[in-house]
Amino acid sequence: MKHPSTRRPLLAGAVLAATLALLAGPGGGATAGNKDTWVGSWSASPTGAGAGLSGTGFADQTIRMIVHTSVGGSAARIRLSNTFGTGAVTIGHATLARPDAATPALTDVLPASVAELTFNGAPGITIPKGGQVVSDPLPVAVPELSDLVVSIYLPVATGPATWHWTARQAAYYGAGDTTAEPTGATLTGTRNSWFFLSGVDVLSRRSPGSVVVLGDSITDGSQSTINGNARWTDRLAARLLAGNSPHSEVGVLNQGLAGNTVNRDGTEIGYAELGVNGLARLQRDVLSQTGAQTLVLMLGINDIQIHGDAPDKIIGGLRQLIAQTRTAGLDVVVSTVTPFEGFSSWTPAKEETRLAVNEWLRTHRAEFSGLVDFDELLRDPAAPSKLRAEWDSGDHIHPNDAGYQAMADFVPLWLIS
Template identity: 45%
Template sequence: MAVTLAALLGTAPSAAARPTGSPAAGTAGGTWSGTWGTAPAPAAPDGTSRTGFDDRTVRMIVHTSVGGGELRLRLSNAHGTRDLVLGRVTVGRAESSHAATAVPGSLHTVTFGGAFGTTVPAGADAVSDPLPYDVPAGADLMVSVHLPRPTGPATWHWLAQQTSYVSEPGDHTGDAGAAAFTGAESSWFFLTGVDVRGAATRGTVVALGDSQTDGSGSTLNDNGRWTDAFARRLAADPATRGLGVLNKGIGGNRVLRDGAETERPQRGTSALGRLDRDVLHQSGVRATVLYEGINDLQLAPYARAEEVLAGLRTLADRLHARGIPVIVGTLTPFEDSPLWTAEAERQRVALNAALRTSPDFDAVADFDAVVRDPADPQRVRAAYDSGDHIHLNDAGYRAVADAVPTDLLTADDPAISAPSTHGRHP
């Protein structure tokens, strides 16, 4: 299966040595499910993403949402300008979400078509071979990627809210210690997903959004995004346990326009343009949470509520055609933030009113209602404000997670491939 995926994605195994064995792990089976994910975006106009890497190892920490006995990695050169040569890639357990040190004995090599490494053409993605590996839910995995040749501008995710580590020259993917990792970045590079499979895995919920979904304002390295809190909520409920959660938010992202139309291309492809890659091509998608539109209202050229609503309806139609239920989130208040205007506020209120009653979505998560200040509904509650008056703190994101309805997720038999009868869920 992995070789077929690599061929379909245009990736070829490298001529590197082949592995001699793999670690023991729990029983696999079940449904391939996304346990962690992020959305790739183009390099920024300057900085590390623009210059890229040459003979460096990048070590990235990712937090799992669901466990399994087998894993595979997704890596992307979607926005690259040349072939991306991946050297050795390893996965292990991180001793802490705050450091580049691996649990001793936990590092294992991940292969591509049976080989240690692969080449990913510009514009393409790669999926690794399945690796038997015990992956707990709610754990910190460590993925280390050696980049032996100049990468050029990197496909990355700029707003990680998680520290990644960059080594001195050479292949340090097998280092359990952190001594070689002298550089630090608050972004992920090339890595876009971790899938798991196990006896209890049941599929994936994908959150498509902007910086609110990305977790801007949450505590660095502490997994305080609303999607992290939502994953913990699903895991605690026997009716939803076994579902993974993928965070496909991009800071500054819009429904209708690409980041390349602004001075910050790292804001990514529009939600309409990235739906296939970031949602439909993910593993075992059970439902999608659409929580986006505020940047369309507050960034020039300014969209109107009806335009954003039309875009969200188009996204819902495309998801429904694949049998995927859609939960839509209302937009939270942002008065006193730098980009707030009275007109943007009027458009936000109008859009929220339409979202609360539209039959085009299967359910509504009324994020606005749970985080606004009852005494001043144009503002975020002080207890939930990260300080910039638009993004939430950890407590605010927990409130958002608690507002997502889960009755759509409790069915044992998801209609992943069949057309859905859409409309507001009773």
């Protein structure tokens, strides 16, 4: 593994383009028998629009969004989603670049790194209602564990946006098409969300595939440092890539959604941005991810703390998620439900439900590939219904940055690589 200082910058090149043309088949994938394959490096789960900007959408505006890769590669492509739109969405122009770390503005990118994205050879594309698109392969070297900047121009009114509400990463927007401009001076609007962008794939010679984490706000990184890439999945990717084996080059795809559940939709309590239930998003958010080989399942706490569902209902939904994923050929690693006494919705009855779900998980390991007992890790030994104080973000349900690091360090790598 190369030291981070020796990794190649994001550069387009004629030689690399020629190599990619030989590797990529009609669908953008590698030809049979070649070791170069497409793998997911970054992802975000899309949901329906909420109030405010997501509800009104965009028109004649550019959105600039920053994502953090896991595995690197020799080419890239992005995925855009209009899954929850009410009409077609037109992408007029899109670019991929690297941020300019020498400037204080997170909106600025390195001029030499700006690369034009195309769709079926054209600079833009119209995504039909409910549809998703993938860009053409772009011959650029994408470093592992690095920030990429995706800019998209929306020339006509989009209507309600398909988005990811709690990005823990600033995004910027402004008038006109500024996708190719290095400076983001005109991008004066800011949000803590990703809009329309749902994935970044890379072409990798070393990666065996990706691990997909289907979770709630704890996976989404709620209460972690904004722009800090301190989610436990980010830290897990860094830990994997510190290894020297080809199997350490595993992509880590975060499909966490704040407020998400096994069995309930966010619209049941008036918040579409919490997403549809885990069973409803399994195919889109897990099984269709590029190179998916393992699911880490971390859902259930919101079925308990928001809805007060019974243990049997939660366990039944988890069993279905496990069974369907295994039928699709993926390994399944399951997490226990972590403690939350002190959070506003906690009750003794809900604690009993949490304990019952965890007991089932600990005693039925034959139904899945492995168990990560995050409850055992995070609970206070003196008060097991509470988070350990040193890892509590202060709301008593979400870990802080140190707690998320502890979670990443706790995962047995042999289970997922």
